[in-house]
Amino acid sequence: xxxxxxxxxxxxxxxxxxxxxxxxxxxxxxxxxxxxxxxxxxxxxxxxxxxxxxxxxxxxxxxxxxxxxxxxxxxxxxxxxxxxxxxxxxxxxxxxxxxxxxxxxxxxxxxxxxxxxxxxxxxxxxxxxxxxxxxxxxxxxxxxxxxxxxxxxxxxxxxxxxxxxxxxxxxxxxxxxxxxxxxxxxxxxxxxxxxxxxxxxxxxxxxxxxxxx
Amino acid sequence: xxxxxxxxxxxxxxxxxxxxxxxxxxxxxxxxxxxxxxxxxxxxxxxxxxxxxxxxxxxxxxxxxxxxxxxxxxxxxxxxxxxxxxxxxxxxxxxxxxxxxxxxxxxxxxxxxxxxxxxxxxxxxxxxxxxxxxxxxxxxxxxxxxxxxxxxxxxxxxxxxxxxxxxxxxxxxxxxxxxxxxxxxxxxxxxxxxxxxxxxxxxxxxxxxxxxx
DNA sequence: GTTGTTACTTACTAACTAGTAAGTAACTCC
DNA sequence: GGAGTTACTTACTAGTTAGTAAGTAACAAC
Numbered sequence: 263x264x265x266x267x268x269x270x271x272x273x274x275x276x277x278x279x280x281x282x283x284x285x286x287x288x289x290x291x292x293x294x295x296x297x298x299x300x301x302x303x304x305x306x307x308x309x310x311x312x313x314x315x316x317x318x319x320x321x322x323x324x325x326x327x328x329x330x331x332x333x334x335x336x337x338x339x340x341x342x343x344x345x346x347x348x349x350x351x352x353x354x355x356x357x358x359x360x361x362x363x364x365x366x367x368x369x370x371x372x373x374x375x376x377x378x379x380x381x382x383x384x385x386x387x388x389x390x391x392x393x394x395x396x397x398x399x400x401x402x403x404x405x406x407x408x409x410x411x412x413x414x415x416x417x418x419x420x421x422x423x424x425x426x427x428x429x430x431x432x433x434x435x436x437x438x439x440x441x442x443x444x445x446x447x448x449x450x451x452x453x454x455x456x457x458x459x460x461x462x463x464x465x466x467x468x469x470x471x472x473x474x475x
Numbered sequence: 476x477x478x479x480x481x482x483x484x485x486x487x488x489x490x491x492x493x494x495x496x497x498x499x500x501x502x503x504x505x506x507x508x509x510x511x512x513x514x515x516x517x518x519x520x521x522x523x524x525x526x527x528x529x530x531x532x533x534x535x536x537x538x539x540x541x542x543x544x545x546x547x548x549x550x551x552x553x554x555x556x557x558x559x560x561x562x563x564x565x566x567x568x569x570x571x572x573x574x575x576x577x578x579x580x581x582x583x584x585x586x587x588x589x590x591x592x593x594x595x596x597x598x599x600x601x602x603x604x605x606x607x608x609x610x611x612x613x614x615x616x617x618x619x620x621x622x623x624x625x626x627x628x629x630x631x632x633x634x635x636x637x638x639x640x641x642x643x644x645x646x647x648x649x650x651x652x653x654x655x656x657x658x659x660x661x662x663x664x665x666x667x668x669x670x671x672x673x674x675x676x677x678x679x680x681x682x683x684x685x686x687x688x
Numbered sequence: 689g690t691t692g693t694t695a696c697t698t699a700c701t702a703a704c705t706a707g708t709a710a711g712t713a714a715c716t717c718c
Numbered sequence: 719g720g721a722g723t724t725a726c727t728t729a730c731t732a733g734t735t736a737g738t739a740a741g742t743a744a745c746a747a748c
Contacts, residue, residue: 277694279695280694280695283695283696296606296607297607297609298514298604298607298609299512299514299515299603299604301511301512301514301515302512302514302515302604304734304735304736305735305736305737306734306735306736314695314696314697315696315697315698316735316736316737317696317697317698317699317737317738318695318696318697320736320737320738321694321695321696321697322695324737325736325737326735326736326737383606386603386606387603387604387606389656390512390599390600390603390656391511391512391515391600391603392660393509393596393599393600393656393659393660394509394510394511395510396510396511400660403660404660404661407657407660407661424680424681425676425677425680426673426676426677429673429674429676429677430677432670432673432674433650433673433674433677433678434677435653436649436650436651436652436653436654436657436674437646437649437650437653438649438653439649439652439653439656440648440649440650440651440652440653441649443602443603443606443652444620444649446606447605447606447613447616447617447620448617448620457645460639460642460645460646461642461645461646461649463638463639463642464638464639464642464643464646464647464678465646465677465678467637467638467680467683468637470680470683490724492725493724493725496725496726517704517705517706518705518706518707519704519705519706527725527726527727528726528727528728529705529706529707530707530708530726530727530728530729531725531726531727533706533707533708534724534725534726534727535725537707538706538707539705539706539707
């Protein structure tokens with residue numbers, strides 16, 4: 263049953279403050295997951311970073327698993343770059359009639375990820391912990407991994423003769439994942455976009471990919 | 476001071492039994508690290524799997540960090556496939572005079588890794604936890620990552636015109652790492668060597684790599 | 689001005705954590 | 719057969735873990 267009515271401005275302000283607190287909790291959790299993994303992180307450590315008690319954290323997230331759900335919701339459940347990119351080629355899109363290009367899409371992803379190292383690291387951490395069937399995220403990340411690579415039926419990637427578009431994406435994303443792992447481990451040593459542009463010359467070498475990049 | 480003398484057969488048997496126990500401990504630790512990460516694993520859980528007490532485990536490894544050292548020693552401190560492969564091309568080697576080929580070397584690595592999924596998963600787990608500067612393995616894995624990719628001065632990879640050998644290896648290993656992560660998360664769904672052979676067609680496409688694969 | 693809700697706190701529990709200390713039974717050395 | 723070593727065990731400590739229960743102060747609704 264929906265007991266909510268139109269909130270008064272004061273109620274709005276209150277709930278905005280609560281949202282901000284939840285944001286603080288999730289942000290602290292992300293920092294701690296990046297430092298120690300989800301298994302190595304504790305609610306007490308989150309509470310200490312936010313400046314409240316551990317029970318105060320539980321007031322917001324209910325349980326450690328609930329905190330994980332909040333982290334996932336905050337960072338992953340949103341429209342994907344792939345959908346945004348592909349929509350440009352749909353009827354009414356800016357590139358209607360043209361075909362999407364894999365290297366171009368990859369550059370978009372790299373640029374986006376380059377601006378969010380913390381998010382990239384979080385993904386690597388949770389994705390790795392989710393390799394284990396014991397992880398509560400095992401199925402979530404497996405589905406995610408499948409979904410990103412499986413060919414969307416109505417997408418018509420523009421690729422050179424003899425190249426399998428699905429394999430090209432699969433391979434490029436695997437290489438991207440590997441490079442991102444190195445980058446977040448040594449951000450001062452590795453220029454992620456610069457490295458990626460060198461990877462491009464391997465993954466999409468000229469003259470084979472001339473006109474398809 | 477070296478107080479050791481030639482051990483009697485009986486002493487050998489005893490120390491062999493001790494070695495076997497240590498092997499059991501390390502094996503259990505690997506299973507648990509794969510399931511929960513190093514941070515999520517406990518000495519008690521290792522002890523339970525081996526069938527001794529937690530203090531019994533500490534008798535062998537001294538501390539949790541000591542257990543990590545044993546795991547690393549057992550699994551990573553040994554001669555590498557790269558060195559073995561390259562030595563074939565050195566004076567006196569089976570392929571003396573010829574140049575090593577990157578795709579061939581990658582196939583060797585894939586075949587080896589395919590037979591050791593547990594080891595591959597361990598590497599992914601520890602490598603990911605080591606992304607954090609807080610990890611005791613941070614420097615170890617960073618050095619490792621640098622060492623594998625940095626060009627060895629006296630190696631003369633045979634690659635097509637216009638291809639940078641160092642970048643080709645770097646990119647191929649990144650893709651291999653990404654693929655391995657998918658494989659260990661979904662071993663029943665993914666045929667690792669078969670997938671790699673498709674990756675080969677992307678990373679080393681014909682006709683560009685004709686004669687270099 | 690009562691009633692309810694929100695955003696917490698204090699206080700607690702039961703289980704678990706790595707690590708220490710002191711034993712002990714079995715075996716080896718000589 | 720005594721001394722030393724090995725491979726453990728029991729018993730313990732001090733700290734941490736997720737989670738619960740019962741408050742309480744501030745505010746909102748009506």
